[in-house]
Amino acid sequence: MSRAEAFYLVWNPEGMNPRVRHDSFGRAAEEAKRLALTNPGKEFFVMQAHRRVTIHNPLVIEDFDTGLDVPF
Numbered sequence: 001m002s003r004a005e006a007f008y009l010v011w012n013p014e015g016m017n018p019r020v021r022h023d024s025f026g027r028a029a030e031e032a033k034r035l036a037l038t039n040p041g042k043e044f045f046v047m048q049a050h051r052r053v054t055i056h057n058p059l060v061i062e063d064f065d066t067g068l069d070v071p072f
Helices: 027-040
Strands: 001-006 008-011 047-050 051-054 060-065
Touching: 008 027, 027 047
Parallel strands: 001 060
Antiparallel strands: 008 047, 051 060
16 A cells, blocks of 8 residues: 545535545635635535545555545
8 A cells, every 4th residue: 555645525424525625624614614604504624535445457556645644
């Protein structure tokens, strides 16, 4: 497994899908704030990616360098 740079997404549980990868928590938090201000009553969560899995030949699993231990 290799390590890649972690990134952040802003997610809304009502289907407003994330479209932008943010390279820092601060940028994602600002985007969540902007979206909340323009969509009153909606919730926006800042999410950090931990892993990417893709199929190549062979299978490649890549953990993101988040500094956190995955609890499973």
